[in-house]
Amino acid sequence: MGNSAYVLFYHQHYVVLISGSLTKSGESSINCFMRILSYLIGVFAIFLALCSALIAAPVDVQAQGCAGGACGITTTVSPNSGPTGTQVTLSISSGAYPLGGNYAIWWSKTPNMSGNAQSSDPDQQGDPTAVKLAEGSNPKLSQNFNVSLSVPEACNGTNYFHFIRSGKAEQMMNFAFQVTPTLIARDDKVKPRSSINVTGTGFPPSDKISLYVDGEPVEVSAETNTTGSFSADLPLPDLIAGTHVVKATAKKMYNQEATLKVKVVPAIMIEPALPLVGKTATITGYGFAASSEVSIKYDTVSITSSPTSDKNGRFVYNFTVPETSGGTHDITASDKSGNVAVYQMPVESSPPTTPTPVNPTSDRFGIMGTQPVIFNWMPAKDDSGTVVYTLEIADNLNFFPLMPGMRRSGISETSATMTLEPGTYYWRIQAADPSGNKSKWALSPYAFQVGLINVWLIVGAGIVLLVIFIFLLRAFIQRVRGYYY
Numbered sequence: 001m002g003n004s005a006y007v008l009f010y011h012q013h014y015v016v017l018i019s020g021s022l023t024k025s026g027e028s029s030i031n032c033f034m035r036i037l038s039y040l041i042g043v044f045a046i047f048l049a050l051c052s053a054l055i056a057a058p059v060d061v062q063a064q065g066c067a068g069g070a071c072g073i074t075t076t077v078s079p080n081s082g083p084t085g086t087q088v089t090l091s092i093s094s095g096a097y098p099l100g101g102n103y104a105i106w107w108s109k110t111p112n113m114s115g116n117a118q119s120s121d122p123d124q125q126g127d128p129t130a131v132k133l134a135e136g137s138n139p140k141l142s143q144n145f146n147v148s149l150s151v152p153e154a155c156n157g158t159n160y161f162h163f164i165r166s167g168k169a170e171q172m173m174n175f176a177f178q179v180t181p182t183l184i185a186r187d188d189k190v191k192p193r194s195s196i197n198v199t200g201t202g203f204p205p206s207d208k209i210s211l212y213v214d215g216e217p218v219e220v221s222a223e224t225n226t227t228g229s230f231s232a233d234l235p236l237p238d239l240i241a242g243t244h245v246v247k248a249t250a251k252k253m254y255n256q257e258a259t260l261k262v263k264v265v266p267a268i269m270i271e272p273a274l275p276l277v278g279k280t281a282t283i284t285g286y287g288f289a290a291s292s293e294v295s296i297k298y299d300t301v302s303i304t305s306s307p308t309s310d311k312n313g314r315f316v317y318n319f320t321v322p323e324t325s326g327g328t329h330d331i332t333a334s335d336k337s338g339n340v341a342v343y344q345m346p347v348e349s350s351p352p353t354t355p356t357p358v359n360p361t362s363d364r365f366g367i368m369g370t371q372p373v374i375f376n377w378m379p380a381k382d383d384s385g386t387v388v389y390t391l392e393i394a395d396n397l398n399f400f401p402l403m404p405g406m407r408r409s410g411i412s413e414t415s416a417t418m419t420l421e422p423g424t425y426y427w428r429i430q431a432a433d434p435s436g437n438k439s440k441w442a443l444s445p446y447a448f449q450v451g452l453i454n455v456w457l458i459v460g461a462g463i464v465l466l467v468i469f470i471f472l473l474r475a476f477i478q479r480v481r482g483y484y485y
Helices: 029-056 067-073 455-484
Strands: 004-011 014-023 074-078 085-095 099-107 131-138 144-150 155-167 169-180 180-183 193-203 209-212 216-218 229-236 242-250 257-265 267-271 278-284 294-298 317-318 327-335 342-348 358-359 371-378 387-392 407-411 415-420 423-432 448-450
Touching: 067 155, 074 169, 085 155, 085 169, 099 144, 131 144, 180 242, 180 257, 180 327, 193 257, 209 229, 267 327, 267 342, 278 327, 278 342, 294 317, 358 423, 371 423, 371 448, 387 415
Parallel strands: none
Antiparallel strands: 004 014, 074 085, 085 144, 099 131, 099 155, 155 169, 180 193, 193 229, 209 216, 209 242, 242 257, 267 278, 278 317, 294 327, 327 342, 358 371, 371 415, 387 407, 387 423, 423 448
16 A cells, blocks of 8 residues: 555454555654554553443343442332231332342341351251242343232331342342231121130230220230231120220330221120020120110010110110910010111920820710710920810811811810710810920820710601601591591
């Protein structure tokens, strides 16, 4: 290229071309200058190429000191406080740095999941509260990460979610979460003088729990486990109908408490458990409005007098069980505030014992015409103490069909008198209590007779004889007339 000199440098994206004209007199000086300049430009080109390569290549987040929000990396947890079971969202925005690859989400009480490194026990060297919550894979070169999950069972105070990429535990990213105490009841509606099961989470570990109802302490033994949870059966005192507050506090927990609201509904009980018809039963009501008149119904029939509840919504009322069938009957109590309680009261359903027939047995009553017959039997026994009897009389052992007037019910004595036409009869007796429970029929095994001659048979025979006599008399008269004429 004549007297021109060219210097060419190439490194990746950078090309440097230097040219110049040379004269014979200044060739040595220019050569020296060009060598120095070419070396400087070459070093600069190499430096620029390395910078370009570093910018284009992925940069390790932790290696550049970008954890904890530096270098444009942001980490958020929403919400950042609440009880166990809270649904939270963890988010990471890493700017230009990749978050791709396999990952795991852990939970622990400590920010780095480390325990006592000096301990000789391997189980104590790591954080015993550490629990793996989830794992998965994030797209390659992804610069954002989001996941939703629930807060596990944990102690009160600050706990941590940990985002750890596979094989890079030293690059852990932490999310602080404040666990608050909470109370949960198995039932949202409860009856006074019953027990309600309550479960608490988010309390200090291995701590004594104090429980209160409407601010009043309740004697119950409860202590949290190593993860700050407990369960207890809380006995309820006499409470009026409506909403009441249950509160739980811990000895090691300051200025924090957990509360829940429970609704008290009224209830009634009956004593004795199996009342007898005609006897006295006691109704006790709980959880009604304070100082309110309470109306009571037996099935659909209102009981005339009404009790009044006390300041705690309690009342006691005695009533006589009316005559009714055995089985279950509804006792309904309602106050002026609209609180209603129903109790299905069973009425005894055991039948009386079977009465024993005494007489008549094989007796005969009278010779002619209808005769009064007296029936006697041994009494039946029943818990109610009151028994009535039904007497049936028939001319056959099937007692069917039963002739009119051959049944008498509601007999309160152990005897009855019936007037019977002449004939051969059988009889049986049955007992019933006021609840309508009936005994088996007791059959008298012997037939009895009434009258030797049936009066209608006599009348019939008389009529026949009279007709015969009339015919004979007529024949006699006709013969006499024929003789004389």
